[in-house]
Amino acid sequence: MALNPKLSGARLTFPSSTSSVSTPLHTLEFYLDYVCPYSAKIFKTLHSKVIPNLISSNQEYSSKTQLIIRQQIQPWHPSSTLVHEAALAVNRLDPSKFWDFSAALFDHQNEYFDVNVVGETRNATYRRLAKLARDSAGLDEQEVYKLLEISDQPADDGSLNVGNAVTADVKLVVKTARLVGVHVSPTVIFDGVVANDVSSGWGEDQWAEWLKSNIV
Known part of the structure; x- marks a missing residue:
């Protein structure tokens, strides 16, 4: 699925590659929730091992591959919406910082688990x-x-359900997941098809074998 330009920070490409612009890209999409421990596990492996050691350092892979984070809000954890909104705000201000901030959210995710937010205001x-x-x-x-920030005052038209400055972006990422029928996190989609063989428990060696078999 195409990525809306408003969410450009979610896309990771490797511009140092010397491939022709006509070379088709494989696309790996990761539907992740910032308060999901399994999402944290797969992201940390990608960020610290797979991307630097297997993709960006390998011309064959980096010239053919793009990665996209798809934000998968899980509403049974109320704070999920809040942390995803923060990522969308970062993307608004500086898309180049989206992956760095995503890494920070996963590193600090337990600070936003239910028990640690229940006593504070939104x-x-x-x-x-x-x-x-x-x-x-x-x-x-x-x-x-x-x-x-959510205002505690009615809007000029009297509305009391005004949202915030990234509410429209939240709707966009939710609709994206609904369109492809993604329900759980993490879900990996490779070239438009759900990759059920990919596991959040994989280490670098398993990813190396998978990339060898699929990035052709």
């Missing part, structure tokens, strides 16, 4: 997320928070 959670964006991605904390 805006208080947003403030913590804005600080994380500052510390991990170098973004202006207040600029991030302004995109996330």
Whole structure:
């Protein structure tokens, strides 16, 4: 599925490759939830091992492969929406920091589990997320928070259900998952087909074998 340009930070390509622009790309899409432990596991393996050791350092793979994070909000964890909103805010401000901030969210995910957010207001959670964006991605904390903050005042037309500045982007990522029937995280899609053989428990060696068999 195509990636909306508004979400450009979610795409990872390898521009140092010397491949022709006409070379078709394989696409690996990862439907991940920032408060899902299994999503954290697969992302950390990708980020620390697969991408640097197997893809970006291998011209054959890097010239043919693009990776996309698809944000998979899981509503049975109420904070899932909040952390995904923070990632969307970072993407709005600086798409190049999206993967760095995603890494930080996964590193700190237990701070946003149910038990650790139940006693604070929604805006208080947003403030913590804005600080994380500052510390991990170098973004202006207040600029991030302004995109996330929920007003306690009615809108000019009297509406009481106004959302925030990234609500439209939330709708976009939710609709994307619905269109392809993704229900669980993590889900991996390779060239448009769900790759049920890929496991969040894989290490570098298993990924190496998979890439050897599929990136041709």
